[in-house]
Structures are given as C-alpha cells and as structure tokens.
Amino acid sequence: MGILNLHNYKNTKVPEEYWDCIADYLSCCENEINDISEESYSNIRWNEKKVCFQALLYSLGIPNGIHKQIEKEIRCPECGRKIELESVVSINYGYQSKRTRQKLEAKINKDVHGKIKNFIKFLKKYPMLGLLDDTGKEIENAIRSTKLQIIDNEIWYRARKPDKNNPLKIFTQKEMGKPPVDITPEGRFNHYGQPSLYLGNSDYVCAKEINDGNFQVICWIQKVYVKKAKILDLTDYSTINKLGEYPLLVAGLLISGELEEHNEKHKGFYKPEYAITRFIADLCRVNNIDGIKYGSAVRNETDKDSINLVLFNDNCYYYEGEPTLYSGNEKILARCGIEDDEIIFYCPTQK
Ligand SMILES: [Zn+2]
Structure with missing residues (x-):
C-alpha cells in the first residue's frame, strides 16, 4: 500500500x-x-x-x-x-501517523542532511581532523547532550570462530575476550590496535556477524554480563517521540543510514564508511561514555531487532561461565559428536 x-x-x-x-x-x-x-x-x-x-x-x-x-x-x-x-x-x-513520521524525517533531513554529507566527505579525507570542521564540532556537542542509557544486569553474547589450525580446540573464557593489541584490526567503532569488546544481543546475531550475515555456522559463544554501563543508544528511534528526543544532528545521522553502512565492495583495509562511526566512538571515549548500542549491519527484514553493543570500558562487564558451542544449523550439529572426550566438529565456512 x-x-x-x-x-x-x-x-x-x-x-x-x-x-x-x-x-x-x-x-x-x-x-x-x-x-x-x-x-x-x-x-x-x-x-x-x-x-x-x-x-x-x-x-x-x-x-x-x-x-x-x-x-x-x-x-x-x-x-x-x-x-x-x-x-x-x-x-x-492509518497513514496520518506514518506521514507525521515522514514529515519529521523530511524536516530533519532538510536541516542537516547536506551538512552531514559534507562532513562525512571531509572525514574520509582527514579522519583525524573531524573537530576542525564546524559540523564535527556540532556533532560533538550533540553527542554530549544526547540522553544516555544505562545497561545494567543484562546478558550479551560474543562469538568466535573455531581455531583455523586446530578446529578441535575447546576455547576457554580467557580466550573469548578482546583480541591482543598487536592484532586488533580496525572496526566500525575502533581504530587499529585499540581493542574494544563487540557484543550481540543473542548468540544468533553473533553467529551472523562473524560469518558475513549467514547464521549457519558453528562457533563458540561466550555470555557476557553487562553492569552499570553508560551507553550511547543509536537504535531507539522507532517512534516520533523517541526520534524527537535525540539532538538534531544525531537524529539526522540515525535516519541517514550512514552509521550502518555496509559496503560489500570494500574489502581488506579500505573502509571509508567507518570514518564517521570511529569519529563518534572517539567522542564517546573522550567523554567517558562506556559504549555504543547500534543496529547490526547484517540484519534483515526478519530480524530487525538484531542489536550490537561495543564496550570501551572494561569495568562494566564480566564473563559469565565458560564458552559453549553454537550451531546455526541442525544438520551441521548432527556432524558434531563426542569422541575420546573431545568435541568433533566441522566448520564449513572456515576462511
Ligand atoms: Zn491505482
């Protein structure tokens, strides 16, 4: 309709x-x-x-x-x-409410869309100099005045693919944390060599994340208990009131889709779409915000509530229990078995 x-x-x-x-x-x-x-x-x-x-x-x-x-x-x-x-x-x-939303988004876009586009262009060229730009400064103020959310007593999840050289290896809790500094790649919300803890709101979401959007994978899952974390929530704008609560520039960024951009063509090290998200991550860290909640880039129509959380502060989480094995497909699970006290499994998507 x-x-x-x-x-x-x-x-x-x-x-x-x-x-x-x-x-x-x-x-x-x-x-x-x-x-x-x-x-x-x-x-x-x-x-x-x-x-x-x-x-x-x-x-x-x-x-x-x-x-x-x-x-x-x-x-x-x-x-x-x-x-x-x-x-x-x-x-x-029923159109009136949808149209009210459309009008609000059109108004926000009219005010800030051009600014945001230009700023992102600037940032892709000079990723370290975002605050030299007027819009960059305005975004800083907007992030500072965004109402933060507290995440407390919540279980989140973290996934890891089986060891490439030793697929039978059983991971322990210690091995499910952030990667070591010297092998930390650039992420949506972190720079090279600056490990951050990336989590998902379910084991299914995590499995999809580590396997290019396909949940049919075997992986290790660690439950992570998040406590008293001050979070910038970039997901809560479904209603007009909620969208209206964000400062104008943050609202503009949210509806622009720029924060979730996922470009299949950008392989390897070239990730210009991360410039804006890493700029926001830096603003959060320097302003003592513990983490950012954001929509999973691999979500689709059927799992719109797939949410990720990145945590910058190690004091607001701990690991709950030992990691367990997850399988996104019963047929793959059937190929798993216990032999000589070791779990035998086969991971079809190992790179
Ligand atoms: Zn018609």
Whole structure:
C-alpha cells in the first residue's frame, strides 16, 4: 500500500500543503479497488474506506478552484495512473501517523542532511581532523547532550570462530575476550590496535556477524554480563517521540543510514564508511561514555531487532561461565559428536 510521495511533485502548481493533506489519506485508485471483491476489500484494506475523490478533497477543505489542477497532476500512489475527480478512491486512516513520521524525517533531513554529507566527505579525507570542521564540532556537542542509557544486569553474547589450525580446540573464557593489541584490526567503532569488546544481543546475531550475515555456522559463544554501563543508544528511534528526543544532528545521522553502512565492495583495509562511526566512538571515549548500542549491519527484514553493543570500558562487564558451542544449523550439529572426550566438529565456512 503506497503513501503518496511528495518528491514526485516537484514541478507542481498545487500548493505543497494540499499534497500533504491528500497524502495523509489517499491509498489507491479505482484500479486496485476493482481488482478485489467487495468481501476481500474489507480484509485486504481493513483500515480503509471508499470515497469519491472530489468528496475527499472537499472534506480536506481543499478549495474548489484548485481541484481541476489536482486532477491534472495527481497519480495513484500504488499504480501511478491518473485519478479523475468523480472516480472512487480508497482512503486509509492509518497513514496520518506514518506521514507525521515522514514529515519529521523530511524536516530533519532538510536541516542537516547536506551538512552531514559534507562532513562525512571531509572525514574520509582527514579522519583525524573531524573537530576542525564546524559540523564535527556540532556533532560533538550533540553527542554530549544526547540522553544516555544505562545497561545494567543484562546478558550479551560474543562469538568466535573455531581455531583455523586446530578446529578441535575447546576455547576457554580467557580466550573469548578482546583480541591482543598487536592484532586488533580496525572496526566500525575502533581504530587499529585499540581493542574494544563487540557484543550481540543473542548468540544468533553473533553467529551472523562473524560469518558475513549467514547464521549457519558453528562457533563458540561466550555470555557476557553487562553492569552499570553508560551507553550511547543509536537504535531507539522507532517512534516520533523517541526520534524527537535525540539532538538534531544525531537524529539526522540515525535516519541517514550512514552509521550502518555496509559496503560489500570494500574489502581488506579500505573502509571509508567507518570514518564517521570511529569519529563518534572517539567522542564517546573522550567523554567517558562506556559504549555504543547500534543496529547490526547484517540484519534483515526478519530480524530487525538484531542489536550490537561495543564496550570501551572494561569495568562494566564480566564473563559469565565458560564458552559453549553454537550451531546455526541442525544438520551441521548432527556432524558434531563426542569422541575420546573431545568435541568433533566441522566448520564449513572456515576462511
Ligand atoms: Zn491505482
């Protein structure tokens, strides 16, 4: 079900506010209505009602004088066909809240999108000099004034692939922590040689993370108990109120998608998309924020609540119990067995 996209109406003779009003309700034209039976209409379009298009315009208080122009320009949000004034359309009562969200995002984007784009360009060129840029300074202030979240008494997870040279090796708790300084690669929220503890909110999320988005892997999982951690939460903006609580520049960064960018083409050391996230990580660390909660870059439609947590402060977590073996696929699990007191398993995605 479509929502009228105002960006299609750039060269319009109809005032934008009228498009806004129409977009709050218009769902589809006669074409889609006639495609389904009267009976299924109420099921498929349960929150909708059929009305004459011009009656809709009257009820929205749109002056008569502009109706003909609207008729000329309007296209059905679903099929793109023209809509005549006297034709029947379907209107949806749930669009208003979605549209309020759209409007809020459009407003935020209008204010800061250009700034953010330019800043990211600058940062990719001069990753160490973010604070020389005015937007960089504004982002610092915005991060400082973002309301922090406290994570306390929560179990998070950490995964590790089996030892490449010795797949039978049973990992201990000691081996499930951060990598040593000299082999710490650059991460979304850390620089080379600066280990940070990356966690997931489930073993499944962790398995996906270490295996390029595919959970069908065998790995070791360590439970990590997080206590009294002051966190910058970059995930909690689903509702209008929540999005509105973030400072403007942080809200702009969140809806821009830049913080979760995952570019398949960038292999090896070249990760320009990390410049902005590492800038934010540095701002957090220098301001004594213990960590950052962020959406997993490998999540999809079915597991939208896949969340990661990176912790900079070693005092706000401890390991809970010994690591256990996780399998994302029962068939792979069937290939595991106990032999001579050792776990035998086969890891198909070993690199
Ligand atoms: Zn249509």
